[in-house]
Amino acid sequence: MTSAANVPFLLTRDSATGAAIASGGLTVYTVTKAREALGRLTSEGALRLELSGLERLDTAGAWLLVTLKQERAAKGQTLTIEGASAEAMSLLQSVERALPEPEAVPAEGLSIAALLEKVGRRMATAGNYLLALLGYLGIFLHRLYRSILHPSQFRMTALVHHCEEVGVKAVPIVALMAFLIGVVLAFQGSVQLRQFGAEVFVVDLVAISILRELGILLTSIIVAGRTASAFTAAIGSMKMREEIDAMRTFGIDPAMSLFVPRILALLIVLPILGLIANVAGLVGGGLMAWIDLGISPEMFRTRLVEGTSVEHVFVGLVKAPVFALIIGVVGCHAGMQVQSNAESLGRMTSNAVVASIFAVIVADAIFSIFFARIGI
Amino acid sequence: MSTPEVVIALRGIRNQFGKQVVHDDLDLDVYRGEILGVVGGSGTGKSVLLRTIAGLQRPRAGSVNVLGIDVLTADEDTRTALENRWGVMFQDGALFSSLTVRENVEVPMRAVEGLDPGIRNALADLKISMVGLNYSAGDKYPSELSGGMRKRAGLARALALDPEILFLDEPTAGLDPIGAAAFDQLIRALSRAMGLTVFLVTHDLDTLHATCDRIAVLAEKKVLVSGTMKDMLDVDHPWVHEYFHGPRARAAFSEKRATGLMKDD
Numbered sequence: 237m238t239s240a241a242n243v244p245f246l247l248t249r250d251s252a253t254g255a256a257i258a259s260g261g262l263t264v265y266t267v268t269k270a271r272e273a274l275g276r277l278t279s280e281g282a283l284r285l286e287l288s289g290l291e292r293l294d295t296a297g298a299w300l301l302v303t304l305k306q307e308r309a310a311k312g313q314t315l316t317i318e319g320a321s322a323e324a325m326s327l328l329q330s331v332e333r334a335l336p337e338p339e340a341v342p343a344e345g346l347s348i349a350a351l352l353e354k355v356g357r358r359m360a361t362a363g364n365y366l367l368a369l370l371g372y373l374g375i376f377l378h379r380l381y382r383s384i385l386h387p388s389q390f391r392m393t394a395l396v397h398h399c400e401e402v403g404v405k406a407v408p409i410v411a412l413m414a415f416l417i418g419v420v421l422a423f424q425g426s427v428q429l430r431q432f433g434a435e436v437f438v439v440d441l442v443a444i445s446i447l448r449e450l451g452i453l454l455t456s457i458i459v460a461g462r463t464a465s466a467f468t469a470a471i472g473s474m475k476m477r478e479e480i481d482a483m484r485t486f487g488i489d490p491a492m493s494l495f496v497p498r499i500l501a502l503l504i505v506l507p508i509l510g511l512i513a514n515v516a517g518l519v520g521g522g523l524m525a526w527i528d529l530g531i532s533p534e535m536f537r538t539r540l541v542e543g544t545s546v547e548h549v550f551v552g553l554v555k556a557p558v559f560a561l562i563i564g565v566v567g568c569h570a571g572m573q574v575q576s577n578a579e580s581l582g583r584m585t586s587n588a589v590v591a592s593i594f595a596v597i598v599a600d601a602i603f604s605i606f607f608a609r610i611g612i
Numbered sequence: 613m614s615t616p617e618v619v620i621a622l623r624g625i626r627n628q629f630g631k632q633v634v635h636d637d638l639d640l641d642v643y644r645g646e647i648l649g650v651v652g653g654s655g656t657g658k659s660v661l662l663r664t665i666a667g668l669q670r671p672r673a674g675s676v677n678v679l680g681i682d683v684l685t686a687d688e689d690t691r692t693a694l695e696n697r698w699g700v701m702f703q704d705g706a707l708f709s710s711l712t713v714r715e716n717v718e719v720p721m722r723a724v725e726g727l728d729p730g731i732r733n734a735l736a737d738l739k740i741s742m743v744g745l746n747y748s749a750g751d752k753y754p755s756e757l758s759g760g761m762r763k764r765a766g767l768a769r770a771l772a773l774d775p776e777i778l779f780l781d782e783p784t785a786g787l788d789p790i791g792a793a794a795f796d797q798l799i800r801a802l803s804r805a806m807g808l809t810v811f812l813v814t815h816d817l818d819t820l821h822a823t824c825d826r827i828a829v830l831a832e833k834k835v836l837v838s839g840t841m842k843d844m845l846d847v848d849h850p851w852v853h854e855y856f857h858g859p860r861a862r863a864a865f866s867e868k869r870a871t872g873l874m875k876d877d
Contacts, residue, residue, distance in 0.1 A: 264721065264735065264773055268728040294774035295806065296731075299738050323807060330805035336741035577755040579709050 243292055247273045250286065255318065259289035262297030271300055281313050288319030298324075298331040372569045373561065375491045376499050383496060394497035402463050402498075403505030407512060409462075410455050414513035417450055418442055418520025426528050435529045439539040442521030447548040451517050452510040453600050456559040459506060460592040464567035467498055468588040471571025472581045480572075490572075499564030506563075507556040514549065547612055555603050559596050566592040616643035619777060619809050620665055625674035627660055634660050636833040638674070642777075647803055647810040648838075649820045652830030653851065658813040661830065662779050665811065666700050667691065679776065696723065699775035703782045705766030707754040713740060713765045714750035720772040739768040744798060760791040764798075771802065778803070780812040784819050796822040817864040829855070 243261030247270070250257055256277060262270055277283055285301075287293070305315040320328065383390040425441040471494055474480050480490050518540070525531040531539075570588035574581050620642035627635040634657035642648050652658050663669040665676055667683050676683040681694050699720075707716045717736040721727055740750050743764040754762055763783065770778060783799060784792035800823045803810050814820065820827055821841065828838040829852050837847050844856045855861065 264724055264727065267731055267735075268726050271728070271731065295738065295742070295771075296735050296774065299735060300731075303734070327805055327807075330742070330801070331738065334738060334742040336737045336747045338737075338747060575755070577709065579755060 245270045245273070253284070255284040255286045257286045257289055259291070261292040262290055262300065263292055263294045264296035267296045267300050270297070271304075274300070274304055282316070283308070283314065284316045284318055286319050287317060287321075287324060290320075290324065293324045293327060295327065295331055298327045299335075301328060302332045302335060369565055369569055372495070372565045376495050376561075376565065376568075379489070379492045379496050380500065383492070389492060391493055391497050394493070395501055398497050398501035399505055401466070402459070402501050403509060406459060406462060406505075406509060410458055410509050410513050411516040413454060413458060414446070414451060414516040415520035417454060418446060418517035418522075419524045421445060421450075421517075422521040422524035423528060426525065430529075436531065436539060438521070438525050438529060439531065439536055440543050442525070443518065443540055443544040444548055446517035446521065447514055447544070447552050449552065449600070449604075451514040452552045452555055452559065453596070455509050455513045456506065456556070456563065456596045456600075457593055459502070459509065459559075460563045460596055461589055463502065464563050464570070464588045464592040465585050467564065467567030468570040468574070468585045469581065471568060472574030472584055475572060475574045476576055476578070476581060495564075495568045498568060499561065502560040502564045503557055506560040507553050510553055510556045514552065551607055551612060555600065558599055558603075562595045562599060563592045566595060616645070618642070619644045619679055620811065621675075621677040622661075622665070623675045623677075625661075625664060625676070626672045627657060627664060627669065628672055633833060635664075635671070638834045640828060640835045640838070642809060642811055643826075644776075644809055645803075645807060646825040647800070647812065647823050649824035649827045650811070650813045650830060651815070651820065651827060651855065656830040657833075658830055659781055662700075662781055662811065662813050666698065666779055667695070696720070696773050697775055698777040698779065699770030699773070700779040701763070701766045701770040701781065701783065703785060704759070705754065705762035707762060707765055707769065709754050712751055712753055713745070713757070713768070716754070716765060717750075717768045717772050720769065724773070736768075736772070739771055740765070742771070742802065743768045744794070760787050760795070763787070763795065767798075767802075771806070774806060775808070777809045777811065780810060780814075782814055782816075783812060784814065784816045789818075792816060792818065793822070799823050817861050821864055 243263070243266070245258070245262055245266035246260045248257045248259070249255075256274075258270075260266070274285075301315075301317060305317075308315050317328070421442050422438055425438045426435055429435050429437055429441070471480075474494075480494075483490050483493070522531075522533055522536045525536055526533060567588050570584045570591070574584050618641045620640070622638060622640040625635050625638040625640075626633070638661070640661075650658050650661065660669055664671050665678065665683070667676075670684070678694060679697060681690060683691070683694070686694065707713070708719065711719070714733070714736045717739050718732055721732045721735065724732075737747065737750055741747065745761060745764050745768070749757065749761060749765070754765070757765060767780075767783075770780075780799065784795050787795060796819050799810060799812070802808060810823075812819070812824070824841070826838060826840060827844055829836045829844070829847075829849075831849065831851050836849060837844070837852060841856075844852065847853065847856075
């Protein structure tokens with residue numbers, strides 16, 4: 237038996253009886269051509285189709301014959317199928333029985349009302365999301381309070397493990413990033429300030445921008461990308477495999493054992509990472525100032541200590557715990573939203589990264605306005 | 613039919629993973645139009661055997677001949693043509709998660725040259741309906757379906773090109789008894805309507821009773837025995853005896869006897 241793909245469909249006329257004779261294969265491979273050929277016979281009121289010469293008939297061919305018969309019936313014409321084998325008849329019957337009836341799909345309106353409804357739903361979703369994040373923050377703080385009251389419930393090993401994962405392993409990338417930012421700032425600053433003969437202010441430029449803003453902001457963005465995604469993936473895959481439900485059945489609180497060590501680890505290590513970034517940024521800026529402007533490390537240090545108030549460091553680092561809470565809460569919340577398919581795990585992971593980076597930047601903007609208003 | 617045509621012929625198959633030999637010198641024939649059930653204990657390589665025939669697992673030794681073509685030595689074009697003549701339904705459907713059910717069923721049809729998109733769409737709807745899914749299921753994504761519906765959708769995709777051979781991996785695993793019975797009937801009805809040869813791997817004794825014409829038992833790294841259900845009952849190999857005379861088998865039997873469906877017992 238040859239492959240069905242190689243058998244062409246042929247339609248001829250029996251000049252004696254006037255019946256159309258189908259032969260060859262009426263299969264999914266020939267159905268398009270067969271429909272054209274059979275469609276040309278519309279002029280006749282009563283069409284007789286002889287199938288005894290047909291070598292192969294599959295469901296696609298049967299579908300064509302059944303739908304053709306129905307289409308012709310709707311126009312008051314008939315189609316009589318003759319000479320079909322027993323198998324062909326049973327196939328035709330099964331297809332006719334199974335023929336789906338399209339259900340009317342409610343058309344989606346493009347009216348202004350529908351558009352407004354969409355916007356409203358989006359807004360409500362966003363509002364609910366913020367509320368849910370607030371809820372998770374509340375859960376975290378409550379469990380933290382409980383672990384102070386009952387230190388035995390606190391999972392120290394997990395905390396240390398996450399400090400290593402989130403903090404120690406992030407040091408190289410954070411330090412390198414801050415170092416390069418310092419280099420870039422010093423270089424760009426020197427090009428501009430040299431025009432005014434004010435090269436020495438490069439020190440202030442680097443110090444203030446790194447200490448106040450960039451050190452902690454860029455560290456948080458890197459940590460958000462690294463850690464929020466890791467939290468979501470870890471908690472999400474546990475959710476997917478019903479491990480979290482299993483925990484609940486044993487009376488283990490997922491918030492206590494999963495959220496508290498993770499978010500607390502972030503709270504501890506993010507300020508430290510910020511400090512490392514500050515130092516690396518200053519080193520990078522100092523190096524570039526030395527190479528490009530001839531400001532010696534000694535001079536850089538003197539200028540730094542004299543010209544830059546220590547409150548810049550404080551202003552920068554005070555933001556770290558807030559950023560840490562944002563990253564941790566967003567990551568844990570996204571992990572708990574994962575459903576039982578791998579696709580939602582991927583979607584929630586990328587959502588967590590985008591949402592936490594966005595939230596960190598918004599929070600930073602709010603801090604800037606706040607500090608400007610209170611004058612520090 | 614006095615001499616039924618052999619559509620799948622396995623000779624001297626040897627499969628091994630590392631040092632663990634799963635199949636050794638395994639022979640099996642599958643005849644046109646029959647529903648063959650493959651049973652065996654866990655780890656006897658039922659799914660591996662299915663994967664070997666479907667070309668997903670290359671055996672260490674032996675030959676696999678499907679529809680007259682040697683699967684292991686055939687060139688790429690011959691293999692592609694052959695793959696269009698069989699359909700595989702994986703355990704959980706293995707539907708493409710980024711496509712709707714209708715698009716999933718259309719995937720094999722896209723390889724057919726010159727097939728009108730409108731017809732393709734209608735044929736996909738027909739296949740979805742033939743496996744007993746609602747019209748509206750066509751627009752859903754796999755993640756929105758229950759396990760039983762996913763299996764049906766997987767079956768619809770396997771049937772997209774009207775294959776001559778259908779491979780089913782544990783078609784009723786994870787279904788409730790009512791859903792499993794309905795699936796058994798569906799396989800039987802479709803195989804009769806479309807003239808399918810079905811190779812199914814199962815653990816489900818009810819499926820064996822309700823759908824299979826012939827049963828092959830995998831044990832001791834080969835096909836230990838094959839034959840009808842009646843033949844199986846007379847085999848005195850300990851595992852086979854335990855399998856077909858165990859408490860669950862008895863339960864499945866007595867039910868069939870009570871409803872008069874088991875005629876040859």
